[in-house]
Amino acid sequence: MNRRLSTRGRRELTKPAVYAGLVVIVALLPLFFGSPYIQHMLILTFIYIIAAVSFRTIVISGQFPLAHAAFMGIGAYLAAMASKWLGLSPWITIPLSALVTAGIGMLIGYPFSRLRALYYAMGSLFFGIGVIQIIYAGGSWTGGYSGLTGIPALLPGTISKIPYYYFFLGLALVSIIALYRIEFSRIGTNLKAIAQSHVVASSVGINESGYRILAVGVGCFFVGLAGAGYTHYNMVLSCSSFNFMATLWLVMYVLIGGINSFAGPIIGTIILIIIPEFFRDLKMFSPFVTAAILGIVVYLMPQGLVSLPQMVRSRLTERRNTKKVSHAS
Amino acid sequence: MELIIATLTNLLILSSMYILVALGFAFLFSMLGILNLAHGVIYMLGGYIGLTLITALGLNQWLALLLTTLIVATFGIFLEKYCFRPFVGDFNRIVMICVVITVVLQTGVNIIAGTQILSLPPFAEGIFKIGPASVSYERIVTFAIGAVLLLAVTWFVNRTKWGQQMQAISQDLEGAYLQGINVHRISALATFIGCGLAAIAGCLMGAYLCLGPFMGDFMLVKVLMLTIIAGVGSIGGIFIAGLILGSLDSVLPLLVSGAASNATAIAILVVLLLIRPQGFFGHEVEL
Numbered sequence: 306m307n308r309r310l311s312t313r314g315r316r317e318l319t320k321p322a323v324y325a326g327l328v329v330i331v332a333l334l335p336l337f338f339g340s341p342y343i344q345h346m347l348i349l350t351f352i353y354i355i356a357a358v359s360f361r362t363i364v365i366s367g368q369f370p371l372a373h374a375a376f377m378g379i380g381a382y383l384a385a386m387a388s389k390w391l392g393l394s395p396w397i398t399i400p401l402s403a404l405v406t407a408g409i410g411m412l413i414g415y416p417f418s419r420l421r422a423l424y425y426a427m428g429s430l431f432f433g434i435g436v437i438q439i440i441y442a443g444g445s446w447t448g449g450y451s452g453l454t455g456i457p458a459l460l461p462g463t464i465s466k467i468p469y470y471y472f473f474l475g476l477a478l479v480s481i482i483a484l485y486r487i488e489f490s491r492i493g494t495n496l497k498a499i500a501q502s503h504v505v506a507s508s509v510g511i512n513e514s515g516y517r518i519l520a521v522g523v524g525c526f527f528v529g530l531a532g533a534g535y536t537h538y539n540m541v542l543s544c545s546s547f548n549f550m551a552t553l554w555l556v557m558y559v560l561i562g563g564i565n566s567f568a569g570p571i572i573g574t575i576i577l578i579i580i581p582e583f584f585r586d587l588k589m590f591s592p593f594v595t596a597a598i599l600g601i602v603v604y605l606m607p608q609g610l611v612s613l614p615q616m617v618r619s620r621l622t623e624r625r626n627t628k629k630v631s632h633a634s
Numbered sequence: 635m636e637l638i639i640a641t642l643t644n645l646l647i648l649s650s651m652y653i654l655v656a657l658g659f660a661f662l663f664s665m666l667g668i669l670n671l672a673h674g675v676i677y678m679l680g681g682y683i684g685l686t687l688i689t690a691l692g693l694n695q696w697l698a699l700l701l702t703t704l705i706v707a708t709f710g711i712f713l714e715k716y717c718f719r720p721f722v723g724d725f726n727r728i729v730m731i732c733v734v735i736t737v738v739l740q741t742g743v744n745i746i747a748g749t750q751i752l753s754l755p756p757f758a759e760g761i762f763k764i765g766p767a768s769v770s771y772e773r774i775v776t777f778a779i780g781a782v783l784l785l786a787v788t789w790f791v792n793r794t795k796w797g798q799q800m801q802a803i804s805q806d807l808e809g810a811y812l813q814g815i816n817v818h819r820i821s822a823l824a825t826f827i828g829c830g831l832a833a834i835a836g837c838l839m840g841a842y843l844c845l846g847p848f849m850g851d852f853m854l855v856k857v858l859m860l861t862i863i864a865g866v867g868s869i870g871g872i873f874i875a876g877l878i879l880g881s882l883d884s885v886l887p888l889l890v891s892g893a894a895s896n897a898t899a900i901a902i903l904v905v906l907l908l909i910r911p912q913g914f915f916g917h918e919v920e921l
Binding site for chain 1: 669671720721724725726727729730731733734737738740741744745851855858859862893894896897900901903904907908911912
């Protein structure tokens with residue numbers, strides 16, 4: 306009894322220590338990689354981690370949103386237009402456009418909350434395509450087909466990417482912690498209950514459509530934040546970064562890591578953005594690397610990359626057991 | 635008058651092509667619940683294989699069309715056996731494997747053919763005239779092939795034993811197993827037909843409009859819309875939904891200009907979906 310308590314106590318201490326160590330290592334990365342290109346890729350990874358983790362927040366409520374990149378686009382274009390045409394400071398437009406994105410998400414979530422499972426996925430897919438078409442139709446306001454240029458920078462006057470690196474690292478950390486707290490709170494439990502059975506959940510007094518709209522609102526807030534941050538970092542926007550294929554890639558980031566675990570989207574995003582970069586010399590052939598990673602995960606790891614340590618462990622114990630059996634015989 | 639006839643032929647051709655591609659998608663979707671997001675790429679592959687056969691090997695166009703259909707349809711059987719069948723009932727992994735297929739085929743076409751916009755030689759030349767109106771033979775031939783194929787598929791599904799087995803599977807999978815239907819063979823057959831139809835549509839559209847590595851994405855979205863609006867398990871529904879989509883795509887650009895017409899079409903579709911989430915014909919699926 307005493308021993309079990311002490312191991313649990315130690316584990317409660319080691320877990321935050323491991324996470325803190327990881328954060329310190331990530332924070333020290335720019336010291337080792339001075340090349341602006343690598344720093345740029347890491348910044349993009351942070352942005353997409355926010356998008357992927359917020360995608361999963363909507364997924365745990367039993368909805369599969371295929372408009373998530375489009376919401377990122379809404380946040381990005383709102384921030385860009387507010388700072389370019391209204392002259393607002395990026396420090397105001399980023400939180401403001403995240404809030405407006407959340408508002409739009411909840412407004413759209415209201416009629417969509419009567420669609421379930423596949424039909425929700427399809428409805429949101431159509432909505433996402435519609436958003437892109439509206440941006441195309443926006444003419445000079447949104448830049449249309451040629452994209453929007455001349456957006457004010459978040460940190461004017463710095464050529465180095467290191468300040469941006471720490472800004473997006475902080476943004477990603479805050480978002481991850483906030484979404485983690487939401488998922489493992491009473492709200493998150495209710496969302497998971499709705500996903501398992503909406504009939505049972507509403508019979509025990511959970512407001513089904515209310516919680517589903519809330520989940521969409523939270524997810525859209527953070528993806529709007531990511532989009533708005535991306536706008537003021539990249540300073541050029543093109544619609545094709547937010548179309549249906551972009552949404553599918555976000556889905557891939559989540560699925561490859563493992564959709565059933567909180568760490569899944571983070572690991573998946575890192576793997577799918579960083580590993581193909583090692584094969585950049587292949588040029589046109591490099592998408593095959595991504596396809597190979599996806600294929601390996603699909604065929605060998607049904608639960609995503611998160612299940613890899615557990616699979617290895619069970620394989621090892623299995624082998625040890627069979628060895629023992631053969632020795633005994 | 636000229637405008638009306640042009641719009642009308644455009645409407646008929648677009649609708650028949652959408653329906654051709656959507657039928658194959660709908661077969662798999664209604665039978666096994668597979669959301670084949672790679673169907674657009676298969677359509678694109680059809681166009682490019684047809685182009686290669688015609689320009690590189692110098693085959694007769696009609697022979698090339700037939701060969702393309704057979705090649706892509708056989709490829710469909712391969713896909714069904716190794717990519718779809720292991721993951722039936724697992725939505726997430728089906729989506730992933732479809733993205734893998736999409737990436738591999740698109741990159742392959744990009745490397746071999748390049749990203750420039752190509753076009754198949756037309757299947758017929760000349761202009762057909764009745765009084766003041768004139769229609770090019772190309773359009774007539776495209777529509778005729780589409781219409782004949784659609785009639786043939788409808789006959790196949792409703793009148794033959796295999797087609798009725800397909801309907802049985804889409805009504806109740808376990809029941810079909812219990813009645814001794816070889817579900818694997820029938821689903822392989824459905825993929826064979828579906829991919830073949832997509833390849834024919836790819837060739838025809840490649841001659842009618844143009845070929846590009848990303849033409850599949852556009853078609854995939856159309857097919858998804860069509861299948862969802864039609865509802866699952868109804869071939870008649872697909873025909874009507876195809877006509878609705880085709881008329882939206884051919885008439886709306888006359889009324890609203892540019893990208894706004896696409897946005898309007900999608901707004902109409904979203905409203906339709908919200909009115910009847912399970913589609914206007916057929917039945918609801920649980921996934």
